[in-house]
Amino acid sequence: DAGVTQSPTHLIKTRGQQVTLRCSPKSGHDTVSWYQQALGQGPQFIFQYYEEEERQRGNFPDRFSGHQFPNYSSELNVNALLLGDSALYLCASSRSPTSTNEKLFFGSGTQLSVL
Amino acid sequence: AQSVTQPDIHITVSEGASLELRCNYSYGATPYLFWYVQSPGQGLQLLLKYFSGDTLVQGIKGFEAEFKRSQSSFNLRKPSVHWSDAAEYFCAVDAANQAGTALIFGKGTTLSVSS
Numbered sequence: 007d008a009g010v011t012q013s014p015t016h017l018i019k020t021r022g023q024q025v026t027l028r029c030s031p032k033s034g035h036d037t038v039s040w041y042q043q044a045l046g047q048g049p050q051f052i053f054q055y056y057e058e059e060e061r062q063r064g065n066f067p068d069r070f071s072g073h074q075f076p077n078y079s080s081e082l083n084v085n086a087l088l089l090g091d092s093a094l095y096l097c098a099s100s101r102s103p104t105s106t107n108e109k110l111f112f113g114s115g116t117q118l119s120v121l
Numbered sequence: 122a123q124s125v126t127q128p129d130i131h132i133t134v135s136e137g138a139s140l141e142l143r144c145n146y147s148y149g150a151t152p153y154l155f156w157y158v159q160s161p162g163q164g165l166q167l168l169l170k171y172f173s174g175d176t177l178v179q180g181i182k183g184f185e186a187e188f189k190r191s192q193s194s195f196n197l198r199k200p201s202v203h204w205s206d207a208a209e210y211f212c213a214v215d216a217a218n219q220a221g222t223a224l225i226f227g228k229g230t231t232l233s234v235s236s
Contacts, residue, residue: 041224049165050226051224051225
């Protein structure tokens with residue numbers, strides 16, 4: 007049973023460009039959350055998708071957007087990249103967004119470097 | 122606003138010695154608390170969680186944590202550290218008390234294990 011898979015593993019972009027990161031949740035999971043982890047910091051919650059809608063959002067600008075597909079996979083899009091967007095982007099999945107007994111399963115992340 | 126503080130950036134422990142990693146949180150109500158571990162190049166793995174009930178929580182890999190409301194703390198402990206425990210450890214609080222899908226993480230503590 008595959009866990010959470012993310013692609014690509016590494017990505018290099020230049021300032022002003024746009025990037026799309028992809029995530030496939032663990033089998034049986036329908037909720038996907040995205041986190042940004044800057045170097046030397048803990049992960050920061052970006053947003054969560056459930057039933058193809060954004061359900062919760064952290065303190066990130068509108069340049070960060072997402073999408074969830076009918077098969078529960080998700081994309082994270084970042085427009086007008088800034089140097090400060092360089093980070094490890096983690097995807098996490100769970101069986102539902104509100105069950106207190108569920109836990110998050112994290113992927114290994116996509117390392118984004120903005121030059 | 123909710124926040125998590127991990128006072129120790131880096132800790133070195135001898136193999137076989139005991140370990141305690143500190144975590145303090147700021148949250149108005151009874152929080153949902155978590156400890157995660159991250160090995161290099163890997164995603165986050167849940168060690169244990171506290172939602173309610175017994176304040177001493179047992180987790181995987183021989184870890185335990187104690188919730189102390191009076192001290193706003195949720196310290197992680199292990200009686201005997203193994204070299205494979207060397208990793209980054211993150212304490213987190215659930216911002217919405219909804220199953221830990223929108224987590225606020227501390228900045229992490231790096232654990233090194235010496236022989």
